[in-house]
Amino acid sequence: MNIKALFLSIVLTLCLPISAAFAEETMGDPKYDGIEIVVNVNQASAQEIADLLKGIGLKKAEAIVQYREEQGPFKHIDDLAKVKGIGEATVAKNATRIQL
Structure with a gap:
């Protein structure tokens, strides 16, 4: 694995939980959608x-x-x-x- 691939792998590993948390926060609770x-x-x-x-x-x-x-x-x-x-x-x- 080259350095760029390793770096990209590390960045993605660190960012995915943050992205998931952001998506959850912005989507909200579906039972309250439209209310x-x-x-x-x-x-x-x-x-x-x-x-x-x-x-x-x-x-x-x-x-x-x-x-x-x-x-x-x-x-x-x-x-x-x-x-x-x-x-x-x-x-x-x-x-x-x-x-x-």
Whole structure:
């Protein structure tokens, strides 16, 4: 095997998992195809938040509900990042799904 073939083999081996992850992220969940998913985080239950927002499990969803019960309703989407365990990246990933 020559150097170019070896290099190409290594590059492809490293890039395929990245390509697959990108394709999965952009394709989304087929059961929601054609459906605009919006969650009002000031009214939704923890289970609804966990089911409909990406990267938020039940524990984080419960933290969101607890935070809003203690601090009042969220006024801006970015306020979700104030909840322990919810980062700016998670908020950005769900920006089109979050309603106040």
